[in-house]
Amino acid sequence: MRVLLLFIDGFGLGSNNPEINPIVRFGLHTINQLFDQPMISDIGLNLTPECCMIPIDTTLGVEGLPQSATGQAAILTGLNTAKAMGRHIQAFPGPQLSNIITENNIMKRLTEAGMLVTSANMYTPNYFELVAKRKRRHSAITLAALSTGMSLRSLPEMYINEAVYQDITNVTLPDFGVDHLPVLSPTQAACNLVNISRKYSFTIFEYFQTDRAGHKQDWLHAGRILRLLDEFIGAVYKRLPADTLMIITSDHGNFEDMSVKTHTFNKVPLIALGYRAQETVGAITDLTGIAPAIVAVLGKDDPCD
């Protein structure tokens, strides 16, 4: 069995109002069709053996707006990191939260259990330069990947379709000094992601343009993003191998309410599609349930199945 986790930053379940919610205005047809209704706060619990939608809590019982560093850390570790830190922590983890992530994350645990894990994201040479100059800190997901000892994917992997850039299509790469790679269709990028996931028990891909568009209240970008995500998610789902579970989730709301520049208190979707979907995620209620559920289902996987 394999798990492919598609993490979408700042992607919550909002109101059924096209004036503020781009998911209502533009649609996310792949998901709408699967659940026969738009992806909004009213969607409720949808559970079938191979197709699940669960609205999950991101506040973790801690006051204040949910934030990325603690939210992603909760997804990755299964720990209530906001409670452990005493507050929701924005953007990039500092030393204390980084230690919690590095020691407890799902990628490390699966590696220690003898499984192959990977981050499919491609990092530019510019990214590594900024990190070396201490002008940029790693995200929680990048820290989790690094804790396994893996090398982050970069241009050599991109040349052979063994990586996916954070914007999915490579269209923003020239802004970061990489101007010789072709722009891909979301479907081509999806094929690359699925092909990577065939070689690992656990694959994660991080997408954060949703959070950016939400903070900027950028409707034009939001429309482009939804068309792209719709094609990308649909193409991954269509090509999903029979032994693979695809999980889509987020760390907090943001994108679904363009009336504010901030994150929201909205629940986020936990979507599970494919092999053992309901069995794996059916009992999850908040961000801390995801890592233990994946570890459990991969741990009891019988190689003779």
Ligand SMILES: [Zn+2]
């Ligand atoms: Zn944000």
